[in-house]
Amino acid sequence: MAYPYKKMTETDIQKIRDLTSPDRVAVGEAIAKEFYHDEMPEYGSYVPELYVEALNTQEVSAIMRYANENNIPVVCRGAGTGLAGGATCKYGGIMLSIMRMNRIDPVDHKNQTITAGPGALLCDIQAAAAAEGLMYPPDPGEKTASIGGNVITNAGGMRAVRYGLTRDFVRCMECVLPDGDIVRFSSNVVKNTTGYALKDLMIGSEGTLAILTEVTLKLIPAPKYTATLVMPFETMDGCADMVPEILKLSAVPTAIEFLERELIEIVERRLRKYFPVKEGTTVLIVMYDAASADELEEAVRAAAEAALEHGALDVAIADTPERIASVWEVRGAILEGMKADSVSQEECDVVVPRSEIANYVKQAKRIAASHGLRVEPCGHCGDGNIHTELLRGAEQTDEEWQSATKACLTELYALSKELGGQMSGEHGTGNGRIEYLEEFVGSRMIRLYQSVKAAFDPNLILNPGKMIRLPG
Amino acid sequence: MAYPYKKMTETDIQKIRDLTSPDRVAVGEAIAKEFYHDEMPEYGSYVPELYVEALNTQEVSAIMRYANENNIPVVCRGAGTGLAGGATCKYGGIMLSIMRMNRIDPVDHKNQTITAGPGALLCDIQAAAAAEGLMYPPDPGEKTASIGGNVITNAGGMRAVRYGLTRDFVRCMECVLPDGDIVRFSSNVVKNTTGYALKDLMIGSEGTLAILTEVTLKLIPAPKYTATLVMPFETMDGCADMVPEILKLSAVPTAIEFLERELIEIVERRLRKYFPVKEGTTVLIVMYDAASADELEEAVRAAAEAALEHGALDVAIADTPERIASVWEVRGAILEGMKADSVSQEECDVVVPRSEIANYVKQAKRIAASHGLRVEPCGHCGDGNIHTELLRGAEQTDEEWQSATKACLTELYALSKELGGQMSGEHGTGNGRIEYLEEFVGSRMIRLYQSVKAAFDPNLILNPGKMIRLPG
Structure with missing residues (x-):
């Protein structure tokens, strides 16, 4: 089987309607153009033959089983906020949205976890945790991403320095394999050496190995105190050399970001958001979270001291919500600023x-x-x-x-x-970086990727042409 | 190819001697009996046809290439301290020791990492980090394990509550694939979404997918302050219910262990090591690390308060090296106590x-x-x-x-x-738990494991009969 895929017929379309519901299936002109691409139309705009919204795991399974048997490619789509051209129907076929599978279960306090459907939004997961005094730490810029998309692309974000990546918060997942079989990778346990670490392989596989249908995430107690330091430097070198000095200190920073003055000026000029520190060609922004006021004070003191010792022109400490916001608003507006510029x-x-x-x-x-x-x-x-x-x-x-x-x-x-x-x-790789991947990782690694893909998806039915190219 | 494997001939043996050095090759009676099994002879004792000590990646590569081409199985062996019967020659063939590949590079302070050969001992890695004011947190009981073995089995240990598992500290690795090709999984970077997460798949794969030949590990600043609390409870329920209460607090504990009185008494009776707390049928032992004395004090205070609120009969705080040792020595002696009993x-x-x-x-x-x-x-x-x-x-x-x-x-x-x-x-699974694995994960998952194994090792040449059974 595999490419060339079957062109969907009226029978195929009717079958998908039967497996789900006619009001959740769209074809032709009825498919909204936003589903042709993700946030980077530059990385590919493709027309799905059919768009369907699944309500539950059983529907996802039934669709996959049918598609796999009939050589119809399937692309799973979350909120479409990806930046790699990943969630697009490069070879036509079915676009399967899981955005209606957005149930968020009550927080499990004994296990300190939360379970959700893949279509739940990151911001809603964060809010559900916060409402219970807990935190879901991964914090990529795009808060309206689906949690499924975050998991399947191993989303990062600014707080990774202290807390880690999405990978570090995935306890277990339910998935539908390309042939429609439903499996669970791990369970709600803290560690697991039973069989191969397939949960970890799934994370970052960009929808090419299986479809995520439920995920259980680790939460942590929400830190009560936070402060942000801004350290201006004369040069980029001075700024970058500060990073290992910060990481040497006992307290682990939540985030360490850098901005060059040029970029700050673009945001100030274009968006009228003003950065509170005027000195320096480059600034380092360091955030600390802490469990107590004392702990925070100690972390800030040590970092400020280290910065002044290592060439910072000054250290500005933002420890009220307003002052903290004035720093991060500029950082957060950078993409918008560059778009305007x-x-x-x-x-x-x-x-x-x-x-x-x-x-x-x-x-x-x-x-x-x-x-x-x-x-x-x-x-x-x-x-x-x-x-x-x-x-x-x-x-x-x-x-x-x-x-x-x-x-x-x-x-x-x-x-x-x-x-x-x-x-x-x-x-991630998606479609946008696929042409650079082989040069980067080498042909032997690509062969390994192809074998791994085939281990899960021998008919190459799931998100074809992403991560690895179709053979031939 | 695959099973039945080739029985090694004098030509094969000579070839391995040529690829390495005769003084690093043993056959027949010259192979020490300790290499027939790991720390659990109950999980299998098998005689290798040939034992060889490799000095470097190139030798590992040459041996694998020859073995793969000649249908000779290879089992990679570290310190042999595993508890799953993993590093044994179940189907004869070559036992390849990497214990001479034990180089430890100087700590890379800018990246806060350390790079080592797979044969370096865990205790030596820990010491090398400590000598530079840093810590390699994973702390399984067996300190003379090889770091390669720790990585390839995703070793855990007591400090996992705060710091995580071995997985969380592996930045990148060099490996030799079953066909002898040398590859690198990731590099010395904090995050990576380039291609599939094969580094994560390798971790915990128990030597069945590739041979680890070098690893780079993340280090963290060594915490300066530590204390251990002992909380005795009337019942196991009371003790277990305390765990989520501890995890709710702002400070993240380093370790949370439990011991029943019966077990404490075995250690006291058999080994004359005395536990400092006499009350309770069950005790919870909670350890905190902190960057400052204040932070530690706050963590201990909050935990002690919570314990007394939730039914602990008392809380004993050990904050001197001697008192801390008196608690952990009993915990550490449990296996020995049970062996004596x-x-x-x-x-x-x-x-x-x-x-x-x-x-x-x-x-x-x-x-x-x-x-x-x-x-x-x-x-x-x-x-x-x-x-x-x-x-x-x-x-x-x-x-x-x-x-x-x-x-x-x-x-x-x-x-x-x-x-x-x-x-x-x-x-892990190894040989000892393989008979229970399918019942546990289901037949579909076993098929997936088999496909993943075949993706790396189509000839089933590497550590056969572990993790998955040989077909037929």
């Missing part, structure tokens, strides 16, 4: 060893300039995940922009590899 | 949801009694991983003991499954 953007979210951050940023600017592109790196300094936004100038033709970004990305990925980094820190 | 032992390390700990312990005792066995559950209350030691009475014949333990284990695993638990929390 350029015709279009292309994104690269490499991750490099922390020791190579300054080196990467400087070389990335040089590379972009050599291709006539403006680049504004910023991001998660605490984990080396540098969002390197390429900005299109008004004067560039489509062709110039496309060839320049392609050449630039090729060099940026090669640079990341050379520095011991990876192609993507949190946005 | 019985003819032989059989181990079961199920993990259950925290909410089911008391329920499991009570039912486990009933089940064991119904088979005429003595059982002493104890262990990691903070993560629901209950080591359920079955003890053989002097009066039991071999046959009685074997049939009773088998029947008892079957029921204990079924109980764990019924309570939403897993078969093994940290010891």
Whole structure:
């Protein structure tokens, strides 16, 4: 079987209606255009042959069984907020939305967990935990993402320095395999060495191995105290060198971000959001959470002292909600600012060893300039995940922009590899980065990926053409 | 290819000598008997056809390439301290020791990591980190395990409540695939969404997918302050119910263990190590680490208060090295105590949801009694991983003991499954639990395991008969 896939017939369409309900199935013009692409239409816009909203695991199973038997590809779709062109019907077929599977169970206090359908929104999970004095720590920028999408792409976010990634909070999951069989990966236990770690393989598999239909997430007690420090530096080097100094201290920071002045000025000019610290060509923003006021004070004191010892021009401490907001609002508005400041953007979210951050940023600017592109790196300094936004100038033709970004990305990925980094820190491979993947990981690794894909999905029916290319 | 494997000939033996060095190859009687089994000879004792010590990745690669081409099975062996019968030559062939690949690189302070060969000992990694003011947190009981073994079995240990498992500290690894190809899974980065999460699949794969030849581990700043609380309770229920109360508090405990009085008395009687708290039928031991004296004091105060509120008979606080040692020495001597108190032992390390700990312990005792066995559950209350030691009475014949333990284990695993638990929390599947695995995870999951195994090792050349059975 596999490619070329079957073109869906009226019988196939009727069958999906029978397996679900006619009012949850759309075909042709009735399919909303937003389902053609994710948040990055640049990474592919494709028309599904059929769009269906499943209500439960049994429907997902029935659809998969039918599709697998009839050689019809299926792409599972959450909120569509991905940035890698992942949730798109590259080869037509069925777009299966799980957004109605958005049940959130009451918090399980004894196990400190919460169980939800994949369509529950991240912000609703966070709120449900908060209402019980608990916290679901993963905090990617997009709060209206589906939790299923977060899990299946191993979403990151700013608080990863202290708390880790989505992966670190997934206790167990229920999934539907490509042939329709329903399985559970692990259960609501803290550790598990029973069989292979397939739960961990599922996380980050971008909907190419199975469809997530329920997830149980670990929660933690919500920290009661928080403060944010802003440390301006004369140079990017000084700023990057501060990161290991911060991480040496006893208290583990929640987030460590960096911003260059240029980027701050774009946000101030375009969005009229003003950053409270005016000094420095680069600023490091460090956040601490703590269980007590004393603990917070000690963490802040030690960090401030270390910063002044290691060349910070000053240290501004934000410890009221208003002051904290004034810092993070600018950080949070960066993508919007860059969008306002350029015709279009292309994104690269490499991750490099922390020791190579300054080196990467400087070389990335040089590379972009050599291709006539403006680049504004910023991001998660605490984990080396540098969002390197390429900005299109008004004067560039489509062709110039496309060839320049392609050449630039090729060099940026090669640079990341050379520095011991990876192609993507949190946005994933999807469709948008697939052309760079083999060069990055090597042909032997691609063969391994293909074997793993075939182990779950021998007919290549699930989200084809993402993560790995179709053979031939 | 695959089973039946080739019986090694003199030519094969000579080839391995040529690929390595004659003084690092042993055959026949020259192979030490300790290499026939791991720490649990009950889980299988098998004679390797050839024993070889590799010095580097290239040798491992050359051996694997030859073995794969010639249908000779290979079992990679670390320190042999496993408890699942994993590192044994069930089907003969080559036992490949990586214990000479024990290089430990200097700590990388900028990235806060340490890189080592798989043969480095856990205790040496811990010491190397400590010498630089850092900590490698995973702390399974057996400190002379190889770090490679720890990684490939996802070793747990007592400090998992706060810090997590070995998995949480593996940044990246170099591996040799069964066909001899050398690959790297991830690199020294904090997060990575490039391709499938194969690093995570490797962790816990028990040497059945590839051979680990180098690992880079995350370190953290060593906590400066530590204290241990002992909370005696009237009943097991009261003790188990305390666990979620502890986890609700702002400070995250490093370890939460429980001991029943019966077990304490065995250690006191047999080993003359005395537990400082005499009250209670069950005691909860809670450890806190902290960055400052204030933080520690606050954590201890809150935990003690909560304990007294929730039925603890008393709270003893150990905050000097001597007092702390007096608590943990008894906890650490339990296996030795049980060995001294019985003819032989059989181990079961199920993990259950925290909410089911008391329920499991009570039912486990009933089940064991119904088979005429003595059982002493104890262990990691903070993560629901209950080591359920079955003890053989002097009066039991071999046959009685074997049939009773088998029947008892079957029921204990079924109980764990019924309570939403897993078969093994940290010891793994190996050879010892393979007969219970399918019943536990179901036949569909076993098929998935087989496909995953085949994706890495189509000739089934690597550690055959572990984790999954050979077909046919």
